[in-house]
Amino acid sequence: MEEVRLMKGNEAIAHAAIRYGADGYFGYPITPQSEVLETLEAEMPWETTGMVVLQAESEVAAINMIYGGAASGKAVMTSSSSPGISLKQEGISYIAAAELPALIVNVMRGGPGLGTIQPSQADYYQATKGGGHGDYHLIVLAPATVQEMADFVALGFDLAFKYRTPAMILADGIVGQMMEKVVLPEPRARRTQAEVEAQCPWAATGRHGREHRNVVTSLELDPSRMELNNERFQRTYAEIEANEVRYAEYYTDDAEYLIVAFGSVARICLKAIEDARAKGVKVGLLRPITLWPFPKTRIGELASQAKGILTVELNAGQMIDDVRLASECRVPVAHFGRMGGIVPNPNEVLDALYNHFPEAKP
């Protein structure tokens, strides 16, 4: 049994990456996620597991290092925060188009622009609707605890390799910076070169006697063939939507009102719900764990039994679009959010619930 430790979410990501047997990390410092690179440099995994760690000259270089590493079948990851993730979007589109597995971590801060370094969830659209150019999706995981920060490294890598598509951990400054208890996963060995080549027969590993050359590219000038490529991507996305939806529910059995929130905001809402339940208010919480694929079926079911839904987000109302689509207008859906790095407290959440749905007020 692994020891229970106390650490920041960002530190947990770094430790989990080493223990997963990741082959490489390439990143550029930006608040509030710099502890990922700092922890990796301090741990010196190249001395133990052989994992490569490199501080790149820019976010643009870092994501293209991820592209290169993933193209050779290696398990590689990068992390950044909102402005840096914007810089990476071109590379992410290429990685998706070349059907490469990779893990990208975004510890969100308030934008737009240089914005603030305080927590935000304003990159929901960017993460779940594509972000870069072209028709593609990332598998987007939203951790709410330091434990999930650690666990989603392995989950993200495994899903990325299973579907040959990049996965993103969409965290925020709260879960990146806070410390809580975490049990790190058991260390596992990095794949051998033979295992990499067996798992990734498409990779540019050097031919090593292979009959044909492997070319990793996103370029296809013939539109009819490019359409076929796109159709293949869409089949993969449909398979992911069918198999990989993840969410957590709290107090939904008898809920007359439903709050939908992700990441650390879901925990703030949970405390609000506990306070409301103590006064007899029947309110429940659905926390999407995968933001893409989105738990639309389950939200649709809950929408049939609820009198109202409130989404709570650290943005101007982004996930609410997906909740509205999922609820198919069966129930009023309202939004409460704070922006620019302000985090609401549980009381504000309840005030918003009673403001939008006065009959809920005890």
Place this chain on the structure above:
Amino acid sequence: MKEEIIIAGFGGQGVLSMGKILAYAGLMNDMEVTWMPSYGPEQRGGTANVTVILSDSAISSPVLDSYDTAVILNQQSLDKFESKVKSGGTLVYDPSGIHHKPTRTDIKVVEVNAMDAMMELGNAKAYNMILLGALLGLRPVVPMDAVLRGLKKTLPERHHHLIPLNEQALLKGMSLVG
């Protein structure tokens, strides 16, 4: 048992590390803990605060609107957090940074002159440990041995020789409120 604590003052006063030691003490005592800092570009001189929650059961929100206990080290923090102490809660403050004293009467307000005590001990690094000692004297949420084990976890090995000094400071802080 659940204790929701805010520690607030200037950066450089040891606010975050005081919270960290408390959180590690909770870990050593098999409690659930969260440590949520205000983070920012400021290292020294700006305001800093940390929310520490210690609980026997799972903790939902790491972000709070009210606190059982507040440890306040400057005027800005007092202005911000005095009203957020729960009725019947505890507010510990060091008067050296305070011009307008707390006025609430529905909470327990305790003045701890940690700055003077620090001068007596002759070590500037003891400041936050004196306040932690005072906090634990008023709210014994974790036993002393758990705090010392927590200290051992947070201090790099090369500073372990400072543990007796820290223990002395903790006891000094306790004596100020005892």
Place this chain on the structure above:
Amino acid sequence: MTPEEIINPANRVYARPRLLTEANTHYCPGCSHGVVHRIVAELLEEMGLENRAVGVAPVGCAVFAYNYIDVDWVEAAHGRAPAVATALSRLNPDNLVFTYQGDGDLAAIGTAETIHAANRGENIAIIFINNAIYGMTGGQMAPTTLLGQKTATTPYGRRADLNGYPLNITDLLAQLRGTCYVTRQAVHTAAAARKTKAAIKKAFENALAGKGTSVVEVVGTCSSGWKMTPAQANDWMAEHMTEHYPLGDLKNE
């Protein structure tokens, strides 16, 4: 003499290298890329590297290099080949990793990646084709376009006050402690092509030996972009390009 008598192995002075694929290239007649591709394919075969070489292709005229040389390739985003090669090399240290880039890719959009990969001394070979123009997009100004040179975006000739100066990026790269070998060559004559082959061979050897970054600039021609015949382009290159971009080693450690 019949054609059959001429097409006789005993008379053969040149054959397609085994690692040069049979695909028809999309390069214009007279383009320098064809010669450099042939040299790279020959070297990979002669040095026994076909099973451990990974090329990184650019965006620019050489974007389809991966169709012509029969080893593993990764097609990079515009300018990012040195970053892609950094990870390929660090994660696969037994492989020969080389980039093949043009002047826009290496010296404009990818300047940061080029300088930082070279400054880190990544164990890669950078092959840099400098023909002083953007060929693929239709003959616009490159960072290496000469003063006075007419292009689609400098229709009256490049002016320093409007467009800045031609960028001698290879000279900059030679200053960096991470580079071990920096040279400028050409392929406009058979003798020059032989020197280029020797230079690229040394660059590959350095990468395999872990000596740091090698940069082989090949001053090339773009007869289409320059609006000349291939022969005129060769003459213009020898007369004007080598004045600003003199041939020879800049660094050999």
